[in-house]
Every structure is written in C-alpha cells, then in structure tokens.
Amino acid sequence: MSPTTATAAGPRARAGAGRPGRRPVAPYLFLAPALVLFVVFLLVPIGYAVYLSLRGLRVSGAGPFGRREETFIGLDNYVTALTSTDFLEGFGRLLAYGVIAVPLTLGLALVFALLLDATTTTAKRFSRTAIFIPYAVPGVIASLLWGFLYLPTTSPISDVTQALGLGTIPFLSGSTLYGSVANIAIWGGVGFNMIIIYTSLRGIPAELHEAARLDGASELQIAVRVKVPLVAPAIVLTALFALIGTLQVYGEPTTLRPMTTSISQTWVPLMTIYRDAFTRDDLPLAAAASVLLAVGTLLVSVVLLRLAQRRAFGDA
Amino acid sequence: MSALDSAVSPVVTAPHRAPARPPRQAKVVPTAILVLGAVYCLVPVAWVLVASSKSPGELFSTFTFAPGTGLLDNLRALFAYGDGQFLLWSLNSLVYAGIGSVLSTLVSTMAGYALAKYRFPGRDAVFLAILGGVLLPGITLAIPQYLLMTKIGLAGSYWSVLLPSIISPFGIYLCRVYALAAVPDEVVEAARIDGASEWRTFRAVALPMLLPGMVTVFMLQFVGAWNNFLLPFVMLSDERRYPLTVGLYSLLAKGSGEPALYTLAIVGAAVSIVPLIAMLLFLQRFWRMDLISGGLKG
C-alpha cells in the first residue's frame, strides 16, 4: 500500500521535488480546503461515532416513565453487535448477494466495454449512453420501478410466463430474491464500471491490436489475450468498488422490503445498523456496528489490493 | 498502490487512434449482445416514462407498458402539489448537486494535484487517510454529522447538506490519478523556470490539462449528489429544503391513513431523470477526449 512503490508515480513525483525549499508551503495550501473539510466532516464524525459506540441509553430516574439518558457503558455495544444473530446472519446474506452481484457487474461491464472497443460492433454511442443511464436513476426510484416489474400482478414478465402456462415467477421470495435484489444493483452499476474499463481500453496502443491482427488473431482472441491483461488494473479498481458497494448494500433491499414478506429489517448488516439507529433509537449500538463494519471493509480492501498486486502485476 | 495508480494512466503513455483503424464489417452477434445490454438498461427507464402517463386509476389496472391518458393531469398535479413543492425540490437538488459538485471538483483537483505533483512531509499519510475515507459507509457518518451540524447551529439548513458533500475522498483520489497521468512534470518545471508562481502554474498550465478529468469528477459528483438520499434525509426536516430524492420518498412514505402518492412519485421521477440524462448526453463528448487530448496537447 505504499504510494512510493508506484511505477507510474515514482519518477514523476521525484521530479516534482526538484528544488526543495522554494515551495514547501504550496502543497499544503492546495490541500488546505480538502483537509479542513476532511477533518470536520469525516474525521471528527468518525471520532464521535467511536465515542458514541461506548455509550448507551439507559433509564435514569425512578418510575415507569423515567427518562432514557446517555451514559458510558464500555464495550457492551460491541458485545451486543458481535453476538447478535440478526447482525451476523446479515453477512451470510451479503455473501449470497455478493456472489451474484460482484461477478455479474464486473463481467457485464467488461464484456460491454470490450464490445464498445471492438471494431466489429455498431450502435456504440447509443449503447454506451443507454447502459450508463441507470446510474442516473435515484435508488429510491430504481427499486420502486423494479418492484413494479417484479410483483406478479403488475409485472409484464408474468404476462409472458402465464401465456406460456408457466405461472408467475416469485421474484421477491425464496432464493430468487437474491438475484432480484442483485439485479437492481447490477442494472445501476454496470454502466459506471463499464466506463472505467472502457476509458482504460481506449488507452491501449492501437499497434498492439494491429500486430495481433496481422498474426491472424480474431477479435475475440485479441480481446481475451491482449486487451484484458492490459486493463487488469482497471478491473481491479472496479472489483474494489463492487466489493465495497456490496458491503454497503442497503438501498435496494430497504426500498423493496415493504413489497415482500421475505426481506427482514436485518436482511443485510447496514439495514440492521439503520434499524438500530432510526427505528429502535439505539444510536450507540448502531455506532458500534458501524465501526465494526468500517474496520471490516478496510481489512477486506487491503487484502484484495494485496492479492491483486501479486496476481496481476507480480510486484508485491 | 500500483494497481490503483495505473488503473487509468495507460491512457497517457499510449495514445489511442481509433479513426486509424481499418473499418471492419460489423458482426451480428457482438452488436446484438451490446444492444441487448442497452435494452436491458433502458426498459425500466422506459417504464418510468410510460407509467408517468398513467392516471392514478390506470397505474394499477392497465398493462404495465401500455401508455395512459393522464400525463398532463399528472404533471399539473405534480407541479401543484404542496404549492409547487416539486419545483422547489428541483431547485434545491440543483443547488446541492450543482454548487456542491463544482466546489467539490475544485477542492478535489487542488488536493489531487498537490498529492500527485509535490513531495512533502505527510503526503503519504494524507493520501492513505483519504483512501480510507473512500471505504467508509456514508450511513455511518450521517448521524454523527447531524449531531455535529446541530452543535454549530447548521442542522436543517442548506449548508448542512452542501458542506459535507464538498469533501469527496474518491474525487481527490481520482484527481490524483489524473494529475499523475495527464500533467507531465516537464511542463510544470518549464512553467516554474519561466518564473510562474505555484498558483499560476496550477491555474494556467495544469488546470487545462486536468479539465477532462475534472469533467469526469464533476459528473460523478453531480450524479452522486443528485441521487444522495441519506444525508439530506437525516439533516433536513423542512420539506421546503428537501432535494428531489427525499421529496419523492416523502410522497411514497406517508403516515398511516394516507395513501402513498405513487402517481406523483413516478411522474416526479420521470421529470427528474430527464435533466440528468440530458447532462450525461452533453458531457459524453468529453469522454471521447479521454485523457489523451489533455495529456498530449500539453
């Protein structure tokens, strides 16, 4: 994770340090607005969240209507979170969801990016815009519209399956549910990831394809053997986003929840955090669970980056 | 870090010459897959547009993709709702997303440039802290941010939504990558040798080269802020300050004893998606430039 080992950054960064003493203050001034905002709106709230996670709302004063007030309770909230089956089972569901959502988002994004970059396709401009458009649809609305398309009575898919004598597909129950929730995330996320990979593909020197093409390689072979390895860093980046996105999945199941009996308020960890914070008025517990989730995300990301570096670049 | 650093940077070292390629005959299968993907993405959007033409009665009684007869009535009801609240929400969204993403892009560009083009004590620590910021779930921060905003007397104000959205660790990270790739050190050095101040070097030399990257960051920030739900939901309690997402949500989440206003929410969604699509179509041209143009022209 050390930036100085970066192949691209190394030489250039060193060149920038050419004349020390002349501009020691400039980079700090450039960074100042970002740093101030970073401290005020990220670091301080994080510190506050950690502080809150050590506190609890407990009844003070006598009587059945004693007021709940904040007091220090140590690590109780962490114990509660780590022993809560609701919270822990959420990670299992997260895994099932992630196994569908992450590979499909990345796979589709890569396929579309390669197709956009290939010489054998047309309708590129239209397709590129079309695939990116769902990214612009707010999550609240995305789940509402997919809800209409999933529910048996309003779904046009039901009309087709019923005409074929197959009955209706229970999109929002059983194991199909994972696919249905993942589909919304895939639909909304493919375009964004496609653009990242595509931007990277556009940077591959044309000579490389031409050489392969002269050797008689097909477009498919060029894509798999030449292009994919060259955009591996971009794929790692999108994988990281997809993974973080998975750990933070929340919006889609939350807005689908009122439409089905199969999604509980603790379906995924972030939903449990939200329930504790807003529905159960247990902000300290939510803060403890958040801290755990954030630390977990950090660890998973670091491990993924390490692995990716070793695999894709052999420079670890 | 090399995995992330080089994610976008090949672009600079290797110009892409699409027009030089021999035009090949389009094949059916690859094009079909691509178009299928486009259709998959467009069908639900098309549904929003179709459904927004349905009257409240038609919404639940007619075939899903059958156009309705109530578009004008729906629009009228939408803009009349709560004395024109929808228009207010749209303006609010424009303020939050517009001002927020312009400021965010500027702040991120300056920070990214500093991280990419200077060596100074604490640089690595700052960069790692920012990377860590990318990984934090927004929901974790929303409530502490609310409590802190309250302490400085800003909760419920425009500032409470605007200020936290200016800081974008991901934007800073992207800007750093772009600056590494698109601004050659030789150019920066040359400007310094000509006697330009650091600020002038940044503004007159680096900034034009960074512009395509800034457009991307602006676009991502704008879409992100436009679609942001949780932060304004937690911060705001006055519906006159709601952005569109919270406003549309409030149409759906009514108290018991009041039906959800599905029709209004759907027509509102349709109206609110249109400007975003227009912006994407407009900003599309900048993607065509990729980073090369910025990097090479310099």
Next chain:
Amino acid sequence: MRRRTFAAATAAAGLALTLNACSKGDSSSSSEDGGPVTLTYWGWGTAQDGMVAAWNEAHPDVQVRKTDAGGSTESSAKLLTATRAKNAPDVAVVQYDTLPAMIVGGVAADISSFASDAKAQFTPGVWSQVEFDGAVYGIPQDVGPQALAYNQKRFTELGIAVPTTWAEFATAAEAVRAADPGSTLATFAPAEFGGFAAMAQQAGAQWWTVDGEKWTVSIDDAASREVAAYWQDLVDRGVVDAEPLLTPEWNAKLAAGKVLSWPAALWANGVINGVVPEQAGDWALAPVPQWKAGDSAVSFQGGSAVVVTTSSKHAEQAAEFAAWINTSPEGSAAQISAGQYPASLDGQELTLKSDPPVQSPQQADYWQVAQRISSNTVPEVSWGPNVNVANSAFQDAFNDAVTNRTSFIDALATVQEAVVADMEKSGFTVSAG
C-alpha cells in the same frame, strides 16, 4: 502579489466554511419583549395546513410555521434525534402508540398545567392515550377507531352479507373464495403491527401495563394468541391472502376488485380512495366484526396527538396552539374538510352535519356509523415505552412466519421476548405477563 492571489484563491475555495457564521438554523424565533412569537410545528397529513391556517388567522401574535418532517415513523425518529441535539420544533404530531417512547425519550413535555381545560372535550378512552402517571403530554388530534371498509358493489355481486362477528367474517371469506377463486375477502398483512394490536386489544389484550414502578408486558397473552390463531387458520386454509398492503401488487388487486374488504379503521376508506379513485361510490363503512356476538368493543388503530416538546421556549403558547387546533370549531372544521376524523367530542358532533366523504357518496349515514363506532372504543388502552421495538420485531417475526409457514403464536412469543429484553436493557423494571 502572486502569492497573495494564491492565498486568496485557497481562501475562496474554503469560502463555504467562512460563511458558516452567516447562516443559522431557523428553528423557533421570537422577541424576548413579548412581541409576536413564531412556533414551529411538525405534522404530516392533509389536515394540518388548514388547521394551521385557521390558527394563524385567529392569532396574529403567535404565528405557527408547519413543516412536514415525514410520516409517523420518520417524524418520531427525527424528533428523538433533534431533541438530543436540542433542536426539536415547538409542537409536533405524534401517533398515540409512540407517545410513551417520546416521553421516555425526553421529547414530549408535561403540559398538565396548560391542558386541564381541554380534558372535558374528550372521552376518557381517548384522553387515556395522552395522560400517563397523572401527567398530560399531549392533546388528542384524530382517532382511528377500528372499522370495516368494504366494497359494497362486489359484496352485492357475490351475495355476501356484511359480517358482524369474526366467525361470520371467516365464513364470508370462504364464500368469497368459493364464488370467485381469484378474489379474497381480506388480506392478512404481516407487517401491520397496528392492525394486529387493535384486533388483540379488541379481544381484551393489554400488551403493556404499569403497576407502580413496574411494567408488565404481555404481547403473547391468551387474547393475542387467539387472534393469531384465527388469522393463521384463514391463511393456512388459503381463504385469505397473506401479503403486504398498499404495494403495487395489492393496489392492482384492489383496482381489479379482487380485494373485497379491509378491516382497519375509520381512515381506511380515504386510503382506498387515494389508490382507486374510480371506485368512489363502491366502498362503504361498517363496524368492525366482533369476537363475541352482541359485543360492540372497538379499539383504536392509528390516531395521533399534538405534543409540546421539551425544546420549546414557548411551552404555554405551544400548548394553547395544540389545544386550539384540536378543540375549536374552526380547527375541527378544517380537519373534517380534509377527511380526518376528529378526536374531540365537539369535532365528532360537527361531522354529523357534513356530507359523506368523497369515496362513499352513496352512504348517507356514513358519519352516523362513524360516530356510533367511536362511542364504543375500548377505554384505557396503554402503550409501552418501546412500541417502536415491538413494531419492528413484529414485522420481522410475522413476515418470517408467513414466508416460512411457521406458527403465528411462536412469532408473538418472539416479539414478546424482544420487547422484554429491550426494556430490561434500557433499565426499566419489567416482567413478562
């Protein structure tokens, strides 16, 4: 010079921060010298605007600014957070079942000293929703006595008589299924905590009771278990559908005339009209079925009170406002014209002079039926300090039971456990009943 422009630009980028000082949150404002006072008021629903306008017209010195902070769930969550930040509005609407949580959360202020006059305006059953431990925490605004909304047109088509007992209701459900397999008499909605609670209370359940210092929780008492078993039977036999309410799916069935009734509360007809306005004239109102023939017990489902918050610096004016909009003829008239059923006796009296609401123009005795229903409400139903926890546990437990076809009675036990555990954790003295 150049250095200076750099610094200036950096400062400009941080402009937002320096401007902090220029903007203040605008909660309640007033002048200390007895000049005009402005109160802030959080409320949801269509009735609020008219009531506030009526007050503002009659009280130039105390102006009220209403804000919609979301429906019951969102609004009460925000009230708790805002109170901790000392940023709550002066006055707020709170659903009866969340009022105890607002009291122990420190949101609702004791307004006993300002509210004594208002008491006479309400039946004891209604007043018991706002008075706890001898202190008054709110003024009742609207009530939702249980009632049966039914599609009169479809009832006639299928030859179904309006059921007066739950046993008749079950028979009617079978008859509907037999006559038209695609239709259902009613939906069992596993997430409708309020609806289930009302049916259990109607059957005699007392989920939370206070005895001195001690709470007793009995969510899985005999009466509640009986109600759970009743619905489980109907669901298991496939006589009624079990699914969430007011989803696109349910709305589509309603629009197709496949959902024939909705046992809920007085407001149900208005909700149905919002979903299927073209069925105005088809729907009518009837008393909710009874567990025992000949009974007339009716519980509340929904309904809300107006509370003065502990954050308010103008408690007296705020309490006056809360009492006025809910008891004055002007307030009640504004409320009724928006379709809300008033909690106050004068307000309910006033409805009798009104035309039937838009969804049931054919039912000339609509308001008479409504008044008859509300005069039979079960007195002294009390809610506990963590109804939010009960509600959320109930939704998950019953959704789970419906999805996995497991026992509703076990689901009740799960809710009971969760509620007791939460109260113990908070430090209340509690025992399971």
